[in-house]
Amino acid sequence: MKKLKILVPLDGTERSMHSINWLKDFFSKDSISITLMNVVETVLTNKMIVTTPNSTPNEFGYLAEESRAVLDKAIMKLEGYEIEKFSILGYAADEILKKAEKDSHDIIIMTKCSKKGLYRIIGSVTSKVVRNAKVSVIVIPD
Numbered sequence: 001m002k003k004l005k006i007l008v009p010l011d012g013t014e015r016s017m018h019s020i021n022w023l024k025d026f027f028s029k030d031s032i033s034i035t036l037m038n039v040v041e042t043v044l045t046n047k048m049i050v051t052t053p054n055s056t057p058n059e060f061g062y063l064a065e066e067s068r069a070v071l072d073k074a075i076m077k078l079e080g081y082e083i084e085k086f087s088i089l090g091y092a093a094d095e096i097l098k099k100a101e102k103d104s105h106d107i108i109i110m111t112k113c114s115k116k117g118l119y120r121i122i123g124s125v126t127s128k129v130v131r132n133a134k135v136s137v138i139v140i141p142d
Contacts, residue, residue, distance in 0.1 A: 003030075003032055003033045004032045004033075005033055006027070006033070006034050006035070006105065006108075007096070007103075007109070008023065008036050009039065009092065009096045009108070009110050009125075009129075010036060011039075012069075016111050017073075017077070018141075020074055020077050020078060021077075022109065022140045023109055029080045029081050029082075032081070033083075033084070034081055035083075035103065036071050036086070037087070037088075037096065038067045038070045038087045039087070039090055039091070039095045039096065040064075040087065041090070041091060041092045064087065068087065071085040072085075093125045093128035096125070096129050097132055100135055101134060106135055107135060107138060108137045109137075110125075110126055110137070111139070112139060
């Protein structure tokens with residue numbers, strides 16, 4: 001039997017981890033393979049890179065380390081599941097959509113947008129993924 005390929009984007013907030021808990025309640029370990037994904041989101045303004053709120057601009061080594069920590073925390077909750085971890089620098093919604101299509105994922109599981117302020121004005125990652133994904137998207141509430 002073919003395993004379902006599930007993409008789970010995580011932003012490092014406790015809210016985004018709700019996707020993991022939901023997934024564990026609804027899928028058995030032997031029926032799925034999971035790709036955990038973290039996008040270090042950037043905004044380019046006046047030729048200066050501004051990163052997501054908890055990061056220091058232009059410290060890409062630190063950002064990669066922070067991204068790995070987000071994914072490793074999720075992996076600890078998924079013992080026994082087949083897991084791939086993937087991290088990338090870019091615009092979250094675009095990178096999630098690209099990854100889902102490129103690797104032929106069957107489902108995307110993500111939580112509602114948790115961004116505030118400027119990031120909320122720019123647009124909701126979850127909304128863009130739901131509108132543009134070519135596969136089913138399961139959105140987990142708070």
